[in-house]
Amino acid sequence: MPIYLDISHPDRLVVAVVHGTVSGEDIVGVIQQFAATGTWQYRKIIDVSIGKALIDEKGLEMLGALARNKAGEATRGPTAFVIDPTRGEVIEQFIKMTEGERPVKTFHSIHDARKWLNENTKL
Numbered sequence: 001m002p003i004y005l006d007i008s009h010p011d012r013l014v015v016a017v018v019h020g021t022v023s024g025e026d027i028v029g030v031i032q033q034f035a036a037t038g039t040w041q042y043r044k045i046i047d048v049s050i051g052k053a054l055i056d057e058k059g060l061e062m063l064g065a066l067a068r069n070k071a072g073e074a075t076r077g078p079t080a081f082v083i084d085p086t087r088g089e090v091i092e093q094f095i096k097m098t099e100g101e102r103p104v105k106t107f108h109s110i111h112d113a114r115k116w117l118n119e120n121t122k123l
Contacts, residue, residue: 002051003030012042012077013117018051024059031067040074043117047082047110053090060090064098078103078121080113 002020007013016030034040055063067076081091085108095104103120107113 002026005030005033007037007039007042014039014042014044015047016044017047018053021052021054023053024055024063027053027055027063028066031063031070034067035070040071040076042077043121044077044079045082045110045113045117046079047113048088048091049082049084049108055090057093060094060097064094067098068101076102078117080104080117081106082110082113083108 002018002022003026004017004019006015006017008015014034079102081088081095081104083091083106088106091106095106098104105113105116107116
């Protein structure tokens with residue numbers, strides 16, 4: 001799978017790193033892992049800075065709906081996306097579609113993303 005997922009239950013943190021090109025099916029697999037592992041409320045760093053997603057607007061809408069459905073009544077934890085500053089349009093579009101559902105922000109480094117999560121999350 002082109003998405004590496006690291007879950008730290010003691011830290012209540014999920015780090016996902018996208019390598020290469022991912023499809024909507026790959027992203028659905030990660031959403032299903034969040035549901036299976038009970039990590040919806042965890043803080044998340046999703047690093048897409050070196051990866052690429054092959055997904056259109058309709059696919060993004062479907063992923064947002066699937067995440068809402070799978071999370072159910074659980075509060076979704078804050079999400080920090082790490083993007084390449086020269087290409088982050090897909091993530092920015094996804095954030096606009098789902099803003100208000102959980103704290104979310106984009107960063108250009110994983111260190112800044114981690115700092116934001118640590119400063120803005122009660123454990």
